[in-house]
Amino acid sequence: MRRTGTTRRRYATLATAMAVAGMLAGAPAGAQTAPLPALHVEGNRVVDATGADQPLQGVSVLAPEQNDVCPSCNSRPTSELVALAAEWGSDVVRLPVTEIGATTDLAAYDAEYIAPYVQQAVDLGVYVIVDLHLVRDYGDTAGAVPRSTVERFWEYIAPRYGDIPNVVFEVFNEPIDPASWATWKAYIQPVVDTIRVSAPDTLLLMGSPQWSTMLGGALSDPIDDDNTAYVYHLYPNQGAPTEALLDAKFGDAAEEIPVVVTEFGWNPPGAYSDSITAGTTTNWGVPFRSYLDARPWIGWQAWILDNFWKPQMFDADWNLLGGEHQGQFVRDWLAGAPNVSPCADHDAVGTSVTVSSARSAAYGGDNLTDGDCSDAGRWLSADGDATPTATIELAAAQEVSSVGVYSGYAGGSGVVLVDFTLEVRTAAGWQQVAAITGNTQAAREIPVGVSDVDGLRLVITDPAASTTEAGIARVHELAVHG
Known part of the structure; x- marks a missing residue:
């Protein structure tokens, strides 16, 4: 291991932390809200500086650069969605970064699509996951993402945000093939080492091959880093969320290593879902929440607080989708409302x-x-x-x-x-x-x-x-x- 929990850097003073946050927007340090406690891994938990569990429960927002792609949608500024996520009770907002390549102007990209929302998260008092949202094969084969592209991104981003404790890095959203943990680790370990040069204390979230569904490899051969949690992505196409299925997918692993489900979601078959995300609140959402409620140390971010990407939480005109759709259910979950099926809890009961x-x-x-x-x-x-x-x-x-x-x-x-x-x-x-x-x-x-x-x-x-x-x-x- 390259670091231990006892050698973790901390802010010397609150003023230092606020000054770092203020530099993002060019605002005076005194105008900024104090950053949150830094996060780190202890055993199979993500905890804050006091040792208290911080499982990171919240939502993903649409990648800001995709905000105006849908011609038939009534788009809303990303800042409104980040604010809405905080209003719903999210303690973290996952911010996807999608249009990154070998020649991307990272300074311009950061200034427009990342920095404003990191600053907003600091101001709102929530954590923010900078999610390199690649859904690609990895490696040197044709069409795959070469490691140099991923390293280039994090070489720029890590020193920018490594001293801001509100920020978490999701290193590579969904690597697909090769479907080998050993191959994936050989590819991504040097990226982690690169990040640690300038961001030695930032919590990292680590995906796995096959759309971040192979985290089991981390049990026997973890990333060589002591502040990494492991990601799982779950959708209805993977099966009914029984205890046996979820144990096998990520629950058994979460008894030994820190796990965060950074994507899940559903909507009934129809306009708001597809073959991967088609499911109902009654048959999918309720049992999935029951499983996570019984394991509160497992973090989660629902996909997606949007009216465009599936499975969205709003229709095109920003009406919250309720009933068997996920929008109202996720909002109520974040608010701590009881876990009930929309079949049993509705406006006509007793009429x-x-x-x-x-x-x-x-x-x-x-x-x-x-x-x-x-x-x-x-x-x-x-x-x-x-x-x-x-x-x-x-x-x-x-x-x-x-x-x-x-x-x-x-x-x-x-x-x-x-x-x-x-x-x-x-x-x-x-x-x-x-x-x-x-x-x-x-x-x-x-x-x-x-x-x-x-x-x-x-x-x-x-x-x-x-x-x-x-x-x-x-x-x-x-x-x-x-």
Whole structure:
């Protein structure tokens, strides 16, 4: 090991630290907020200078240089997103750096895309991860990132920010191939050594091959550095977040080495997700949070506080995505709200429901708004009801951003609703807001975006695809989200 925790440099005085921060923006030192305690690794934890755990919980923002790339998005300044992250309760903001090459003017890039947000983090009293956000093969093969490009970046950045304790360095976001920890370590160790020349105390976050999913190599052959934590990136395409799966991915390793999940996220299948990120809050977000809540020393940064890159937390007009989308869930998580499914916690719980039929009293319409998303809490329509219909009377008129339609039953195949429409009622009468055909999702989040709604109506024209199950509607809940 090149350093020990007992030889770590500290600021001689608070004035020195504030002066360093002030130089970033050319502001007088006295105008700056005092920097946060420096972070370092102890065992499998990231801790501050007092030895208290600092697991770094927060969000990533869009890379500032990508801010105006989407022509159909109503872009917001990166400074507003950094401020919003802090307002939500993030203790760290991850700042991606994407457009870096062998000839990039690093001084100009830093001045425009890094320095203002480091200064803002200092002023807001949050940590900031400068994330070299490369998603590339590494090495000397055609199309790969040569080590010289990575070293060049950190040779410039490390002396600029190595004395600011608010700053953490993520050395290389997602190396892809070769899929070998030994090859990766041989490539990246000299970069770490370069950083340590001018930033001996900065906490480093270290990725791994295959999109930062091979951190297991660090258990037997760690980076030769005593202030490095290891990164894992997790998305729904890797499987349901059971305890067994997450233990194997990064949880078992986190019992021995410091681990930070610097990327994760989900949105339901549709416009706000893709094949990698498609998942729901109920089936993915809730169990993933449960796992991390039980292991509070594991840091995390949700991807991404944006209305453009997937899986975003806002729609194009900056409406926070709720229900089975991740935006509201992540905001509430940072605020310390309970970990509950949007199926169970919504604006229509306890409201009156009228249905066209019910298979039995135990499966009546009131089950649609009881907050019980188990099989016992379903509405089942009666045999022979050709168009099962349910109408909810809200307690008061309200804005409805989305409605979650939860259907089917555990273990059943082909029993989710196939074709249905959703209508809302305002003072102007009923209007259809969605017509769904060919549905295969048990949890279907329907965007609404209508104000002064006092009633909702679900009209089902094809209740199930199965040819062996009874052709009845099976709906756990109609979850109304304002």
